[in-house]
Amino acid sequence: RMAARRALKAVLVDLNGTLHVEDSAVPGAQEALKRQATFFLVSSGGLRSAPVTIRFVTNTTKECKRDLLERLTKLGFDIAENEIFTSLTAARNLLEQKQVRPLLLVDDKALPDFTGIATDDPNAVVVGLAPEHFHYEMMNRAFRLILDGAPLIAIHKARYFKKKGGLALGPGPFVSGLEYATDTKATVVGKPEKTFFLEALRGTDCAPEEAVMIGDDCRDDVGGAQNAGMCGILVRTGKYRPADEHKINPAPYLTCESFPEAVEHILQHLL
Numbered sequence: 192r193m194a195a196r197r198a199l200k201a202v203l204v205d206l207n208g209t210l211h212v213e214d215s216a217v218p219g220a221q222e223a224l225k226r227q228a229t230f231f232l233v234s235s236g237g238l239r240s241a242p243v244t245i246r247f248v249t250n251t252t253k254e255c256k257r258d259l260l261e262r263l264t265k266l267g268f269d270i271a272e273n274e275i276f277t278s279l280t281a282a283r284n285l286l287e288q289k290q291v292r293p294l295l296l297v298d299d300k301a302l303p304d305f306t307g308i309a310t311d312d313p314n315a316v317v318v319g320l321a322p323e324h325f326h327y328e329m330m331n332r333a334f335r336l337i338l339d340g341a342p343l344i345a346i347h348k349a350r351y352f353k354k355k356g357g358l359a360l361g362p363g364p365f366v367s368g369l370e371y372a373t374d375t376k377a378t379v380v381g382k383p384e385k386t387f388f389l390e391a392l393r394g395t396d397c398a399p400e401e402a403v404m405i406g407d408d409c410r411d412d413v414g415g416a417q418n419a420g421m422c423g424i425l426v427r428t429g430k431y432r433p434a435d436e437h438k439i440n441p442a443p444y445l446t447c448e449s450f451p452e453a454v455e456h457i458l459q460h461l462l
Contacts, residue, residue, distance in 0.1 A: 316369070422444040426449050
């Protein structure tokens with residue numbers, strides 16, 4: 192299916208569920224990433240001068256980019272901060288564009304990514320994954336603001352995500368509840384929105400047809416990437432559940448056991 196496509200120039204990689212689950216790396220993931228790097232090593236400057244750009248794209252709203260990078264570094268992943276593109280970044284960009292003051296329903300650990308954004312007398316509602324804020328009083332406050340005309344911005348609408356103890360509710364159900372109660376539609380900034388994937392590629396000099404996305408969420412990672420014109424590889428780790436690959440049309444370009452197998456396929460067949 193890649194035959195009619197242009198040569199591969201960029202690989203987008205999801206984080207939680209694909210490279211790691213909370214504080215545990217997916218077996219072999221660090222090595223696969225390194226193998227990709229050494230495979231492309233060229234004398235003039237390593238991976239940076241190589242034919243493929245890597246971007247780590249994530250919907251995580253549980254922590255700011257700095258904490259996320261620290262977590263990944265502790266797990267042995269060699270990743271630079273400018274290679275990470277998060278839905279928090281996308282949300283911040285939108286807030287600056289709209290020039291609004293948000294009621295931020297995000298985890299306290301995510302707040303550093305909104306430093307400098309005014310939040311007094313809010314006239315917008317931003318929803319991320321914020322279990323401690325998802326109680327009646329706070330949801331009701333958000334509900335009233337939206338009724339008064341405040342835009343509802345969803346950092347993403349994932350139904351659920353993978354924790355060590357099993358699957359857990361994502362922000363999607365809470366965003367949908369606010370949409371239902373206020374009869375409005377949220378602006379979604381994270382995956383699977385086409386704009387998210389295009390933003391992630393910005394500055395890479397790479398068209399969607401020259402990119403492949405690897406992720407554990409069939410709809411948000413793979414379906415979203417394919418709708419944006421990329422190829423999508425689904426991995427059977429993280430939140431993957433049997434038969435997920437049949438939930439989207441077109442089906443994933445490929446379904447693999449894990450990230451290392453996906454990397455293997457890219458190195459052997461897509462370059």
